[in-house]
Amino acid sequence: MPERTIGADLDATVAAHADRDALVEMASGRRWTYAQLRHDVDELARGFLAMGVQPGDRVGIWAPSCAEWTLTQYATAKIGAVLVTVNPAYRTHELQYVLAQAGASVLVCTQSFKGSDYPQMVAEVRDELPELREVVVIGTPSWDALVAGARSVDADELARVGDGLAPDDPINIQYTSGTTGFPKGATLSHRNILGNGWFVGEGCRYTHEDRICIPVPFYHCFGMVMGNLAATSHGACMVIPAPAFDPALTLAAVAAERCTSLYGVPTMFIAEWALPDRESYDLSTLRTGIMAGSPCPAELMRQVLDAGISDMTICYGMTETSPVSTQTSPDDPFEAKVGTVGRVGPHLEVKVVDPTTGETVPRGEPGELCTKGYSVMLGYWREPQKSAEAIRDGWMHTGDLAVMDDEGFVRITGRIKDVVIRGGENIYPREIEEFLYTHPDVLDAQVIGVPDERYGEELMAWVRLREGAEPMTAQSLRDFCTGRLAHYKIPRFVHVVDDFPMTVTGKVRKVEMREAAAQILRRDRA
Structure with missing residues (x-):
């Protein structure tokens, strides 16, 4: 040493x-x-x-x-x-x-x-x-x-x-x-x-x-x-x-x-x-x-x-x-x-x-x-x-x-938490969710990683809007984030929902969200 x-x-x-x-x-x-x-x-x-x-x-x-x-x-x-x-x-x-x-x-x-x-x-x-x-x-x-x-x-x-x-x-x-x-x-x-x-x-x-x-x-x-x-x-x-x-x-x-x-x-x-x-x-x-x-x-x-x-x-x-x-x-x-x-x-x-x-x-x-x-x-x-x-x-x-393995080689198989790795940058959704709550029209927000060929993963925000709010697009949310969040933390995709999938104990099911997101993106690209 x-x-x-x-x-x-x-x-x-x-x-x-x-x-x-x-x-x-x-x-x-x-x-x-x-x-x-x-x-x-x-x-x-x-x-x-x-x-x-x-x-x-x-x-x-x-x-x-x-x-x-x-x-x-x-x-x-x-x-x-x-x-x-x-x-x-x-x-x-x-x-x-x-x-x-x-x-x-x-x-x-x-x-x-x-x-x-x-x-x-x-x-x-x-x-x-x-x-x-x-x-x-x-x-x-x-x-x-x-x-x-x-x-x-x-x-x-x-x-x-x-x-x-x-x-x-x-x-x-x-x-x-x-x-x-x-x-x-x-x-x-x-x-x-x-x-x-x-x-x-x-x-x-x-x-x-x-x-x-x-x-x-x-x-x-x-x-x-x-x-x-x-x-x-x-x-x-x-x-x-x-x-x-x-x-x-x-x-x-x-x-x-x-x-x-x-x-x-x-x-x-x-x-x-x-x-x-x-x-x-x-x-x-x-x-x-x-x-x-x-x-x-x-x-x-x-x-x-x-x-x-x-x-x-x-x-x-x-x-x-x-x-x-x-x-x-x-x-x-x-x-x-x-x-x-x-x-x-x-x-x-x-x-x-x-x-x-x-x-x-x-x-x-x-x-x-x-x-x-x-x-x-x-x-x-x-x-x-x-x-x-x-x-x-x-x-x-x-x-x-x-x-x-028996020779001491380590293989990483996944992540316990929901960290998203975009192009080598570790991104924790909770940080972005906390920021999205500052948007005047956002009632609740959940951020997940979705597969991306170039970066490995990209960010997708699921948002619940306040009653009477104007419709939200991916671009309008990105405009809100630009200049206030690092570029790699700004969600590329936005999905507006009335409710999130939840467990019986009230926890958001991000696994289910990721599965649904994959279907949504496939449909949009078709």
Whole structure:
């Protein structure tokens, strides 16, 4: 285990690989060696200290993948500030909640992304965030002022702060959609995410010669842990192909930077392999990578292997476990790479239990997957009761149904709760239902997942309207949600009903709703 802080780990890597490439941002053409990366990270860290940020303070970051995101990640780690990662798809409703719940005193944000004015959205909710003291906008004078503040704090002061940090200190809060209507802040330590980045990198057999193309978002553990921390803990190079996923720009980055590793959820790989000119990209340097987020189709894995990416791995986990618990090995048989999510990682334990009794079930029998070890989060930020419900005797209860075979390979067979996985994004219907209740015409709402060829699942809202309400269409409901919910949480389909199918005890039968929805969609497409 790398029993040290993220800042100390970066310093050790710089000492060994100062002149090697550390970071490449394709959109701007900017590049950093490890020595240059540490210079800019330390300068930004001193700027945060000059701003008054102290160890334990929460600093939010709300931006797409960019070099400043990475610099902020490591600068806050250097001074022990807790980085609050905000999904760039969030809108005012969600932004206000997570910044308030985390108690963020500083927010770093982008100027604009996909047509949205981020400072304007911050301004709309600023009065409801009394703890938010500073807003720093990347690429503006406020960012320049933050960096310039470093002149008032010397290197000795930064070192003194760093020496006072410990591996088990909280360093990151990642918000996961909650079943209670609001996201929960999984609180992660240096040890959690540095250890996970290190071992995932070991699983990919990284060395300082590797160059990792990271098209997955930094706000998620996939990007900032499995991508950035796996790279810096091994002296490898981080390549940012674009601010948001673009299949052509991703393959162009692989070719131009001679990348050896490529990340993505299956839908990303499907989009890349579907490019009509894919053969024109030189992917010959690719050796390994990670596919995660949802099951890998067998045909897709065959295409990846046929392209020469012989060491592609599959990972499984959740934000609350930093995130990876299991990973396939390059040496595993093909059947394991497409039918399982691998075996348990180093210094971790997994077990499959009866969801009702909590007793461990025999190999080959289904049950709830639980995991234990260094990767389990410290808890949900400011929510001790929810933390105690999720972590029992050190075991994180994932809510996923799984089967473990005699060789230790784990196969995910379903989900205990009604989480919808759309293109690798975990979406909890309860959160969206709570928001739909704010619509003046909605009496009640239920959200389910329906099959979709492109994303795996799409969202469908069943709504009961108030008496006298105007007729509702899918478009009118989407218009209500746009700008207030992340795009991937906005239901694609809407079905207006008088009543929901219920059990005799008064619970909504979502299984029956999903069956009916499939028939409705087939009829509408006919």
